[in-house]
Amino acid sequence: MRVLAAMSGGVDSAVAAARAAEAGHDVTGIHLALSRNPASYRSGARGCCTIEDSNDARRAADVIGIPFYVWDLSERFHEDVVEDFMDEYAAGRTPNPCLRCNEKIKFAAVLERALGLGFDAVATGHYAQLRTGADDLIEMHRAVDHGKDQSYVLGVLDQQQLAHSLFPLGDSTKTAVRAEAADRGLLVADKPDSHDICFVADGDNAGWLREKLGERAPNHGGDIVDEASGEVLGQHDGTYAYTIGQRKGLRIGRPAPDGKPRFVLDIEPVTGTVTVGPRERLAVDRLTGIRPRWCGTVPSRLEGTVQLRAHGEEHRAVVSVRDGEVEIRLLDPAYGIAPGQAAVIYDGTRVVGSATIAATQRVPA
Amino acid sequence: MTTRTAYLDHAATTPMRAEAVEAMTSHLLDVGNPSSLHASGRKARRVVEESRETIAQAMGCRPGEVVFTSGGTEADNLALKGIYWARRAGDDGRRRILSTAVEHHAVLDALHWLDEREGAEVELLPVDGRGRLDVDALRAAVGRDPGSVALISVMWANNEVGTLQPIDEVVAIAAEHGIPVHTDAVQAVGAVPVDFAASGVDALTLTGHKVGGPYGVGALVVRREVAVTALVHGGGQERDIRSGTIDTPAIAGFAAAVELSVKQQADHAVRIGALRDDLVARVIAAVPDAHLHGAPLDPTGVHRLPGNAHLGFPDCEGDSLLMLLDARGIECSTGSACSAGVPQPSHVLLAMGCTDEAARHSLRFSLGHTSTQADVDALVAAIVPVVERARMAKRPA
Numbered sequence: 001m002r003v004l005a006a007m008s009g010g011v012d013s014a015v016a017a018a019r020a021a022e023a024g025h026d027v028t029g030i031h032l033a034l035s036r037n038p039a040s041y042r043s044g045a046r047g048c049c050t051i052e053d054s055n056d057a058r059r060a061a062d063v064i065g066i067p068f069y070v071w072d073l074s075e076r077f078h079e080d081v082v083e084d085f086m087d088e089y090a091a092g093r094t095p096n097p098c099l100r101c102n103e104k105i106k107f108a109a110v111l112e113r114a115l116g117l118g119f120d121a122v123a124t125g126h127y128a129q130l131r132t133g134a135d136d137l138i139e140m141h142r143a144v145d146h147g148k149d150q151s152y153v154l155g156v157l158d159q160q161q162l163a164h165s166l167f168p169l170g171d172s173t174k175t176a177v178r179a180e181a182a183d184r185g186l187l188v189a190d191k192p193d194s195h196d197i198c199f200v201a202d203g204d205n206a207g208w209l210r211e212k213l214g215e216r217a218p219n220h221g222g223d224i225v226d227e228a229s230g231e232v233l234g235q236h237d238g239t240y241a242y243t244i245g246q247r248k249g250l251r252i253g254r255p256a257p258d259g260k261p262r263f264v265l266d267i268e269p270v271t272g273t274v275t276v277g278p279r280e281r282l283a284v285d286r287l288t289g290i291r292p293r294w295c296g297t298v299p300s301r302l303e304g305t306v307q308l309r310a311h312g313e314e315h316r317a318v319v320s321v322r323d324g325e326v327e328i329r330l331l332d333p334a335y336g337i338a339p340g341q342a343a344v345i346y347d348g349t350r351v352v353g354s355a356t357i358a359a360t361q362r363v364p365a
Numbered sequence: 366m367t368t369r370t371a372y373l374d375h376a377a378t379t380p381m382r383a384e385a386v387e388a389m390t391s392h393l394l395d396v397g398n399p400s401s402l403h404a405s406g407r408k409a410r411r412v413v414e415e416s417r418e419t420i421a422q423a424m425g426c427r428p429g430e431v432v433f434t435s436g437g438t439e440a441d442n443l444a445l446k447g448i449y450w451a452r453r454a455g456d457d458g459r460r461r462i463l464s465t466a467v468e469h470h471a472v473l474d475a476l477h478w479l480d481e482r483e484g485a486e487v488e489l490l491p492v493d494g495r496g497r498l499d500v501d502a503l504r505a506a507v508g509r510d511p512g513s514v515a516l517i518s519v520m521w522a523n524n525e526v527g528t529l530q531p532i533d534e535v536v537a538i539a540a541e542h543g544i545p546v547h548t549d550a551v552q553a554v555g556a557v558p559v560d561f562a563a564s565g566v567d568a569l570t571l572t573g574h575k576v577g578g579p580y581g582v583g584a585l586v587v588r589r590e591v592a593v594t595a596l597v598h599g600g601g602q603e604r605d606i607r608s609g610t611i612d613t614p615a616i617a618g619f620a621a622a623v624e625l626s627v628k629q630q631a632d633h634a635v636r637i638g639a640l641r642d643d644l645v646a647r648v649i650a651a652v653p654d655a656h657l658h659g660a661p662l663d664p665t666g667v668h669r670l671p672g673n674a675h676l677g678f679p680d681c682e683g684d685s686l687l688m689l690l691d692a693r694g695i696e697c698s699t700g701s702a703c704s705a706g707v708p709q710p711s712h713v714l715l716a717m718g719c720t721d722e723a724a725r726h727s728l729r730f731s732l733g734h735t736s737t738q739a740d741v742d743a744l745v746a747a748i749v750p751v752v753e754r755a756r757m758a759k760r761p762a
Contacts, residue, residue, distance in 0.1 A: 028688075069688050072709075116758030117685060 001120040002026045003166060006106060007060060007068070009053030011181045011188045012125030012169055014060035018184055019168035020123045021064050027123070029061035029068040032110065034077040035199065056188050063185050071113075073105055080104035082199055089209050089240040092269035093340025096153070096310065097197055099354075103156035103293070111164055121164045126150045128351075129170030130162060137296045138162040141349040145173040152307050155344035155354035156293045206241035206249075213240055222272020224252060227265055227281060239267045242274050245282055245336020252276070263336070283333035283363040289326035289343050289355025296352075304347040306330070308337055308357070319345050319352075326355040333363050371695045371743040375672060375733025376524055376552060382577035382622050382734065389579055389618030399611040400602060409613045416620030423627040424571070424586055425560035432585045432603045433616055437551040437572035438471040439596075439607075440585035444547040444568040445475045445518060447593035447606060449485055452515040452545070454594070459515040461486045463506050465498050465530070466716035468520055472549055473712070476518075485515070495660045495668075496528035496717050504538050511542035519546070521553035521569075525713040525729055526659030527673025529557065529666070536565035545591055551575050551583075555626030556634065557666040567591045571623070573615070577734055578622030582615040626734070637732045638662075638671035640741055644730060645674050647745040652752050654679050658714065658727060672732035677719075681726045681755035689751040690728075695744050698729045 003025040005017035021027040031054045054070055061068035081100050088095035111122050127143035128151040140162055143149040157165065169177055181189035196203040213220075224234040233252045236242070241249065246264045256262055256278070263282055266275040287306075292298075300321055305314040306328055316331040328343055337360050345352040372380075392412060397405030399413045414428070421428040434440045445462070452459045464476055466489040479485035490502045498519060507514055519535045522528065532548055539546045545567040553559050555576040561569055568591060572583035585607075587593055599608030626633070642662050649655050658675040660668035678686060683699035690697060699711075710724035719727075730744065 028692075067688075067691065069684065071684070113685070113758045116754070116760065117689065118754055 002118060003028070003121050003123050004110070004114040004117075004119045005029045005066070005123045006110060007031050007057035008125070008194075009056035009060075009188065009191075010125065010194060011178060011186065011191055012127070012174075014057070014064070014125070014186045014188050015177050015181050015184070016123050016125040016166075016168045017060065017066065018064045018180075018186070020166060021066055023168070025123075027064070027066045028119070029057065029064070029066050030110075031057040031068070031070045032077075032105070033070050033072045034074055034081075034105075056191065060186050060188060063187075071110070073109060076109045077101070077105055077199075080109075085197075085199075086209065086212055088340050090213055090269065091340075092239055092267040094243045094338035095340045096342055097199075098153045098310070099156050099342050102153055107157055107161040107165060111161060115164065121166050123166035123168060125169055126154055126167050127169050127172075127174075128154050128167045129349075130165065130167055133296075133350075140295055140351045141170075142346070142351075143170045148174045149311075151346075151351050152310050152312075152342070152344045155295075155342060155351050157295060158293060159296050162295060209240040210238060213238065220272070222274065224250060224274045224276060226256075226262075227275050227277035233262075233276065236272075236274055239269050239272055239274060242267055244338040250274075250276060279335065281362065282335040282337075284335075284337050284360040285330045285333045285363050286361035287328040287330070287337065287343055287357050288359040288361075289328060290324075290358040292321065292324065292326050292353055292355040294353035299352060302345065302347060302352060304345060304352065307344045307346065308334055309341055314346065317345075328355075369694055369739075369743070371740040372735070373695065373697045373730040373732065373740060373744060375736065376527075376575075376670075376729065376731035377698055378574045378580070379577055379733040380735050381574075381579060381618070382625055384625050385573075385578045385618040385622040388621035389614045392614040392617050395613070397613070399613055400600060409611075412613050412617050413611050416616045419620040419624050420584065423623050424554070424569070425562045425564075426569075426586045427589075429589055429604075430561070430586050432587060432607050433611065433619075434583050434585055434603075434607055435581055436574070436583040437469075437549065437570050440570040440572070440583050441469070441471040441547075441549055442475045443585050443593065443596050443607065444570060444587065445472065445516070446479060446483075446596055448516045448545055448547065448568065448591060449479055449483070450594035451592035453484075455592070456512075458513055460484055461488060461506075461510070461514045462516055462518065463488050463490060463503060463514060464518045465490050465492060465520070467492050467496055467523055467525075467528075467713045468518070469524055469549055469551070472518055472520070486513075492528075492716055494718050496523050496526045496658075496713060497660065497668075498530050498535070500531055500534045500538070503535060507538055507542060507544065511544065514542070514544045516545045516547060519548055521548045521550035521559065522557065522670050523659070523713060524552045525711055526675045526717070527552075527670035527731075528659045529553070529668055529670070532564055532566065540565065552670060554623065555630055556637075556670050556672060558630065559627075561586050568593075573619040573622060576622045576626040578619040579615050582612060582619045584619075629734075633734060634666050634671040637734075637736060638666070640736055640738065641672055641674050641730075641732055643738075644732075644741045644744060645676070647741070648674075648676060648748050651745060651749050652678060655752075658717070658719070670731075672736070674730040674732075675727060676730070677723055677727045678752055678755070679723075679726060680759060681752060682759055683725055683727055685755040685758050686726075686728055686751060689754050690744075690747060693743075693747045693751070695747055698731070699727065 003020045007013045007029045085097045127148040129141040131139045133139040142151045200208040223232045262276040265277045302319045306317045318329045320327045342354050344354040397409035399410040417428045417431045476487045480487040491499045547568040548566045549570045554571045568587040574580045593606045595606045656677050714724040
């Protein structure tokens with residue numbers, strides 16, 4: 001096969017490209033330039049789109065012995081990922097830009113261009129496993145290394161996208177991948193993992209959003225209100241700095257009467273009100289998901305599990321699909337679930353699909 | 366599968382000539398700093414001075430006017446900053462620098478820095494649709510206040526689209542007011558006739574690796590009467606305006622390449638011009654909506670570099686074309702790449718009035734002393750499937 005390997009400059013995508021080449025594929029490496037001004041994004045070794053990362057990817061391609069190019073996806077990335085990220089926070093939701101990037105950039109803009117150019121598949125360093133299942137459908141399963149499993153951020157891929165994807169690391173542990181990188185002479189073998197959002201240079205989401213949304217946000221400033229008493233406990237500079245379930249940075253001058261910590265329960269972007277309360281009030285047992293994306297056959301009803309955040313725990317759930325909406329009933333309550341996040345639905349280790357959480361229903365008090 | 370490489374990127378760099386390799390390597394094992402006073406030093410110095418004389422002979426200047434540098438970028442920086450500072454020191458009101466919108470980044474970025482940090486007022490004059498300087502705009506800019514102009518810098522030939530600039534007209538306008546003129550002739554030397562004294566310019570940049578010499582060596586040819594403030598301070602080599610131990614072997618290779626390329630220029634231009642014309646005609650015949658950017662073809666090299674073919678391919682991404690051609694062993698360029706390797710739309714094409722879209726669907730093919738008919742044939746054989754593929758990649762799914 002002719003394979004396009006997306007190379008971030010990190011160890012995972014370098015080993016993935018090397019394995020694809022070793023498997024006999026005709027591999028070409030590409031680095032995605034996602035920032036209009038590469039120097040302005042994160043500096044150092046932890047991001048995915050600096051000049052340094054581009055050079056690391058280039059050197060890995062040299063060592064593997066494959067051609068290497070840089071593709072400028074900065075405009076698409078800004079429109080589809082960065083602006084969406086800002087809009088979602090402005091609307092009081094908590095988006096996951098990595099899912100969005102996979103759905104709109106890596107396995108859409110890049111994949112479409114690759115197929116047009118005559119490639120058969122795109123390979124990435126994601127930790128997930130692909131298998132051919134019944135009816136020759138491609139199934140995506142959790143990675144062998146559960147600690148590194150990234151099937152959650154790939155839960156937005158449909159059958160067409162999966163049919164043209166390769167995840168060569170799904171059967172390996174991160175430790176093994178690092179060791180293999182060292183054996184292969186890849187200089188990125190001990191490069192630190194990336195964790196935060198690549199376009200937020202210093203990892204300070206609230207600071208970044210304050211700068212970008214600033215005064216134009218409709219929700220600039222407002223009250224922090226206690227749910228039980230209705231009492232105004234403090235003020236904030238913008239709802240975008242808050243996410244449901246957040247405990248830190250609430251700037252409440254005095255402790256609650258019961259001495260228990262308070263958490264963000266609700267964000268109302270129009271009035272700018274942030275409602276807080278005790279942890280037990282975060283418990284939800286029903287979720288409504290919109291914009292579903294299915295990896296294969298669309299289920300009507302499923303008893304399985306859902307994962308509600310990257311590297312989050314699995315929740316047993318009953319999922320039913322009706323009129324393009326997904327109703328998820330959790331068998332055990334979940335805490336700190338924010339609209340905007342993705343609910344990824346699993347049947348065992350297999351990813352069934354995903355939906356964006358639009359609403360949650362609290363466990364009755 | 367091994368593919369024969371068709372190298373069509375000589376404007377980026379061109380292979381070293383055998384004579385230059387011989388001249389350079391013959392000195393690699395010789396000890397002797399040209400600034401030393403003993404026999405070995407004198408021997409090295411002799412090589413450097415003979416090289417300087419060789420270059421002077423080829424370039425139509427005096428040996429004392431050749432200042433060796435590390436290449437074209439340093440020579441451009443030395444000319445612009447050095448002459449600007451010296452002119453401003455002579456009269457604090459001389460702060461305007463007139464140049465064109467299509468200069469190489471070695472000029473543009475140096476000018477931008479002078480404007481931002483050194484109080485210079487840089488005016489980038491417009492070009493026409495073929496990339497040629499609007500001489501009336503230059504005349505008007507000078508005429509507004511001739512006494513405030515520190516210098517004028519206009520490239521001899523454009524590196525992207527190959528358009529030759531009206532250096533004689535620039536010099537005539539500048540001469541009326543005693544304004545020094547610098548020209549970046551990196552692409553022109555060896556491709557078209559370049560005579561420093563006859564041109565009337567005050568400073569001229571050339572570099573080794575574009576004429577079949579080594580990398581990392583070039584020169585600023587600058588009249589003795591023109592004051593140039595040093596950028597690099599140290600041992601006082603090169604008229605005290607460019608310190609640093611003199612690189613004897615590289616300079617010997619550089620001189621051999623300049624001598625040979627200038628000597629062969631006329632024949633080279635005829636041969637390469639014919640190949641280039643064939644390339645353009647056959648590519649356009651194969652891809653009828655492809656179009657030539659820049660000045661019309663003229664193998665005599667009055668308006669356009671003989672080895673330059675700059676073509677637009679509508680509905681394609683330039684970097685898709687480049688990648689597909691590269692996979693077939695055909696090497697060309699989309700324009701000047703930035704440090705991250707991200708192709709930005711060319712400032713040259715934008716200045717010529719191209720849309721952002723048109724600037725992104727263009728490729729530069731540049732021929733040089735090792736180019737053959739087989740290189741052109743390889744491109745012509747590949748271009749149709751490559752353009753079809755690139756169009757499929759661009760079309761929204």
